[in-house]
Amino acid sequence: MLRVLAFGRFLDEKPGGIQSHVEHLFHAMRGHVEYVHLVPSREWQDANLTLHGFPVLRKRGLDIDGTVAISPALVSEAWRLSRSQKFDLVHLHFPDPMTHIASMAVPASVPRVISWHADIVRQRFVLPFYRPFLKAAARNAAAIIVPTPRHRDGSPILSKVEDQSRIKIVPYGFDLARFAVPATGADDLRERFGGPIIFAMGRHVSYKGFDVLLRAMPQIGNDARLVLGGEGPLTADLRLMAERLGVADRVIFVGMVPPDQLTAYYQACDLFCLPSVTVAEAFGIVQVEAMASGKPIVSTRLNTGVDYVNQDGVTGFVVDPGNSEQLANRINLLLDDNALAARMGTAARDRALGVFTLEKMREGTLSVYQEAVVRA
DSSP, X not given: OEEEEEEOXXXXXXXXXXXXXXXXXXXXXTTTEEEEEEEEOSSSOOEEEEETTEEEEEXXXXXXXSSOEEOHHHHHHHHXXXXXXXXXXXXXXXXXXXXXXXXXXXXXXXXXXXXXXXOOOTTGGGHHHHHHHHHHHHHHOSEEEESSHHHXXXXXXXXXXXXXXXXXXXXXOBOOGGGGSOOTTHHHHHHHHOSSEEEEESOOSGGGOHHHHHHHGGGSOTTOEEEEEOOOTTXXXXXXXXXXXXXXXXXXXXXXXXXXXXXXXXXXXXXXXXXXXXXXXXXXXXXXXXXXXXXXXXXEOOSSTHHHHSOBTTTEEEEOTTOHHHHHHHHHHHHHOHHHHHHHHHHHHHHHHHHSBHHHHHHHHHHHHHHHHHHO
């Protein structure tokens, strides 16, 4: 059985796309590989944890902006592990400069597999300094995993990798079974919120585009309700915006939705909206969960994995980012045409349950691992 030293961005109670993917990956790979997982902490404190039975070493660090931590202890721990245990592979998740630096403490003879989730977008000031290291990592990796073709073709670094055969497409996989069966509490939520329900959820930060969705609300049928989940630095601003737009009575801020209630929220809504405005939204796991719940999606054309997951005119609609009029138009179309919404919802469920499964992710990842070991 292959032994893999895996590096992750974080492992804690705060949600994040890479963290969520790693949790699903470890779930899928149980019994097929042996992971040791090394992550930084947001606090100056070490911890030994487990994730789906695999050991997790969380090393003390300093949280910079919620997405990056500085952790010198991560480097020394990577050095110690690589000399005390034999690993067949190192698995990295990019973008994450800290774990990339820490992985350099592992001998170069251990082949690297990189899951390339996105290019650096929000911390552009570091890119001129970090770009040469990214290019070197891509050039030297035994394999690079991307979840969609758009992650490869749209990346200024991956699209220029000379040996494209090392870039493998393995769609993200999820445990979607719970979203496909009736959830307790969905009827109660529909009664509580009343009217047609538009559900959106995520961190309240600028790239999520929730301000665009709020500006669309005055143009959406008066009986529709927007249920907005999540929290963040812009929560207060979004509440004020809803009041200024005169839609505060139709926008319900529900905060962080507990995982055991999430299925009920998806099933209670009439459609799910992902109104993100920049390529920082590289995939959008929430739209896959909503699709598995049989809901049509209205998302934005970012030329990332977002519009690969949601197929325009099939599983929902894709509109121009930042365009509140288009957003309102497509939402109204689905709310006014029950047959269309049902047809797209069925197609969405079929796509989610047919493409984004744990089994397919496991098969694809194992194939990449085995080829990487042989290549090395």
